[in-house]
Amino acid sequence: MRTFKITVAYDGVDFAGWQIQPRRTTIQGMLERALVKLTGQRVAVTGSGRTDSGVHALAQVASFRTPNWRATAADLANAMNVHLPPTIVVLECVDAPDDFHAIADAVGKRYRYQLQIGGTRSVFDYRYCWQIHGDIHLDAIAAACESFVGQHDFSSFQGSRSPRKTTVRTVRACDLLRESTSLHHGERIVIEIEADGFLYNMVRNIVGTLIEVGKGKHDPSWIADVLAARDRDAAGPTAPPQGLFLQRVDYRPFA
Template sequence: MRRRSNRVAVESSSVVAATRWLKLTVAYDGAAYAGWQWQPTEPTVQGVLQDAWRTITQEEPRLTASGRTDAGVHAEGQVVGVETASTIEPRRLLRGLNALLPDDVVIRAVDPAPAGFHATHDSLRKTYRYQLHTGPTPPLFDRRHVWHWRAGPLDAERMGQGGACFVGRHDFVSLESVGSERSSTVRTITDLTVTTRPVDGGERIDITVTGDGFLYNMVRTIAGTLVEVGRGSKPPEWVAEVLAARNRAKAGQTAPPQGLFLVRVEYS
C-alpha cells in the first residue's frame, strides 16, 4: 500500500452547524486489504478512507458503503455515503483525499447527495463481475484479479445457458454462505451474461450479474456453480435444481475472492 508521491496541501475546513451529505465513488484493488469494513488490527479500505477524511476535515467520519466487500475483493464503483459539516468543495475533497490515500485506493468522484443519503439502504441495483482465466499458464499481471482455472477448458456457452436460470425473482438460499443473517433470501436478478475472449495463452471468462441485492458470497457461489456446468460435470438445467433445493450443499463451490469486482451501484 505505497503512498502516492504527488502530495497536495491539506486543507482544514471551518465547521458549521449545518451538515450536508456527499456520495463518494471509490475504486480499489482489494488484494492488500481485509475487506471494506474497519477492523482494529487489519488494514481495510474503510480504515484508510477514514484516516484520509479525518486528516483533511478534522472530523470523525461515519461512512456507509453500498456493500461490505470481503478480503481480496475489488471494486470499480463502490459507493460511500458521508454526512459532513465540512465546507470544502467536492473537487478539492477529491484532490485532497486522493493525495493522502494509498495508491491502491482511488476516489473517482465526490458528488452532492440528498439529505439522509444512505449508500446501503438507498441502492436499487448492483452489478458484479467475476473473472476467470483458463489455461495451463498462470496470468502473471492479472494473478490478483482472476481465478486461474487449471483443470481444463470451460464451455462459456453452457455457462451462459445455466446462468439464465438465475435470472428472475428467486429464493437464493442455496447460494448463501453462513455468516450473515438476512430477513429474506429472496432476490431479483435482472441480467446475467457470460463472455469470453482469448488472453495469455488461455481464455478470460467474465460472469457479469446485476440484481437488486445479493446474499453473503452469492456471486462467488454463482461463479462456482457455473464452473461445474462449464467443465461438463453438470448440465445447464441443473442450476434450476440447485435453486429449487434451497440447500447450500447442492450448489457449487464458493469461488476465490480475487476474481470478484463490484462494478457499479445504481440509485434513483
Template sequence: MKASRIKITVEYDGADFVGWQAQNNGPSIQTALEVAIRSFSGEEQRVTGAGRTDAGVHALGQVAHFDLAMGIEPRKIVSALNAHLRELSISVLSAEKVPGDFSARFMATQRHYLYRILNREAPPAIERGRVWHVARPLEVPEMHEAAQLLVGKHDFTTFRSSQCQAKSPVKTLDKFDVVTRGEEIWFSLSARSFLHHQVRSMVGSLKLVGQGKWTVVNLKDSLKACDRKALGFNAPPHGLYLSRVDY
C-alpha cells in the same frame, strides 16, 4: 454549521484489505477512507458503503457516503482524499454533494458485479490477484445458458453464506451474462441486492457446468434444493469486482 452529505465513488484492489468493513483483524477500505477524511478535514466521520465487499474482493465503482461539516468543493474532496490514499490501492473517482437523507446502502436500486476468470493453461503474471485462474477450458455457451436459470426471483438459500444477515433468501437477479473476453471469461450480474457470497457461489457452480461436471439440470436442482449443501462451491474472492451501483 450544518454538515453536508457527500457521495463518493471508489475504486480499489482488495488484495491488501480484510474487506470493505472495519474489522479488528486488519486494514479495511472503510477505515482507510475514514482515516483519509480525518487527515484532511480533522473530522471523525463514519463512511457507509453500498456493498460490504469481502476480503480480496475488488471494486471498480463502489459507492459510499459520509457527512462533512467543513465547506469544501466536491472536486477538492477527491484530490484531498487521493493525496492521503496515495500509498494504498484505493482511488476516489468522484465526489458530489447529495441530500442529507441519501444513503449509499439503502437507496441503491441496482448493484452490478463482474467476475473474471482467466481461462488458459498458464497462470496469470500481469493479472495475478485480479482474476481466478482456471487452467482447463470452460464451455462458455453452456455456462451462459445455465446462468439464465438463475435470473429472476428465486429463493437463493443454496447460494447464500451461513453468515448472511439478510432477512430473506429471496432475491431478484436481473442479469447474469457470461461472455468470452480474449483469454478471460466475464460474468456480469445485476440485482437490486445480493446475498452474502451469492455471486461467488453462483460462479463456482457455473464453473462446474463449464467443465461438464454439472449439467444445466444439476444447476436447476441445486437452486431448487434451497440448501447450502447443494452448492457446487465458492469461487475465490480475487476474481470479483463491485463494478457499479445505481440510485
C-alpha cells in the same frame, strides 16, 4: 452538516476487505483516516455493502456526513486522494440530499467475475482472476447463466456469514462474456451479474456453481434444482475472491 456521496475504486489485494477491523488495513478504515485528517473529526463512512479481502471495486459507492468541509465536493475528492494509498482512489464526490444513505438507497448492483481458462498462468493477472485448469464447456455455462435471471429465492447461494431476513432477489442479468487474450494465456472469460441486491458471497457461489456445470459435472438444468433446494449444500463451491470486482452500484437520481 453536509452529506456526501463518493464513488471509490480499489485494488483489494492489500486489504482485509471493506469493513473496519482492529489492527487490519481496510478500505473503510483508510477512507475514514483520510477524513479525520481533512475534517478534524471522526466521520463514519457507510459503504453500499462490504467486500471481502481480495475483492476489488471499479465503482463502490459510500456516503458520509460532516459539517467541517467548506470547499466543493470535487475539492474533497482531490483532498481525500492525497491522503489515500495508491490502491484506493475517490473517482467522484458529490453533495447528496441530507437523507441519502449508500445502503438503503441502492436500487441495484452489478458485479464482474474474471476467469482464465487453460493456458500458462499469467504472473500479472493472478491477483485479478480465477485460473481454471482443464476443459470447460462455455456453451453449458452460458445456458446455465440464464437460469439465474428473474426473481428467485437464492438461499442455496447465501454464505453462512451475515444471513439476511429475506433471501429473494431479482437477477436482471447474468452474462458470460469472452475477452481476447494474449499469447500463452488461454481464454479470458467474464461472468457479469446484475441484481436488485445480493446475499453474502452470492456472486462467488453462483460462479463456483457455474464452473461445476462448465466442467461437465452437471447439466445446465441442474441450476433450477439447486435454486429449488434452498440449501447451500446443494450448490457448488465458493469461487475465490481475487476474480471478483464490484462494477457498479445504482441509485435513483437526486431530486
